[in-house]
Amino acid sequence: MTTHTERDTDTDVHAIVDEQLRRSRQRYTLGRRELVDSLLHLGRPVTIPELMDAGASQSQSSLYRNLAILEQCGAVHRLTSTDDAARYELAEELSEHHHHVVCSICGRIDDVVLPPAIERALTEAANEAREQRDYLVDSHRLELVGTCADCA
Numbered sequence: 001m002t003t004h005t006e007r008d009t010d011t012d013v014h015a016i017v018d019e020q021l022r023r024s025r026q027r028y029t030l031g032r033r034e035l036v037d038s039l040l041h042l043g044r045p046v047t048i049p050e051l052m053d054a055g056a057s058q059s060q061s062s063l064y065r066n067l068a069i070l071e072q073c074g075a076v077h078r079l080t081s082t083d084d085a086a087r088y089e090l091a092e093e094l095s096e097h098h099h100h101v102v103c104s105i106c107g108r109i110d111d112v113v114l115p116p117a118i119e120r121a122l123t124e125a126a127n128e129a130r131e132q133r134d135y136l137v138d139s140h141r142l143e144l145v146g147t148c149a150d151c152a
Ligand SMILES: [Zn+2]
Pocket: 103, 104, 105, 106, 107, 108, 147, 148, 149, 150, 151
């Protein structure tokens, strides 16, 4: 399953990443494009070894460097999981608003899109936080923790 919405073709995603990299005075090299393609098609936050397994043709050191540059320009988000391994996914600007379900045993993370009623309730929670603590809430994260199909 991929996380990007139907209206966002892969071409649109590449055009946005290209623009983000330009703003950071970086080029959209083939290695970076390959990484964005892998993240698009894997459709969940993945570790560096998983990116290598997915057929990355670049060395592990270029992969680290390219991920760091993509992260700096805002195209890629880095997450940590219950196993402390870093995982990478495309920024929401390039996919769609979603949340994560995390395996407490192996650390795998999958994307989940929640029903609109829950998203509305989370918006209300943001308003509540503003009233109670005077925070200006501009986004939210929700992590569901459990056991993945492989670990069950
Ligand atoms: Zn698991």
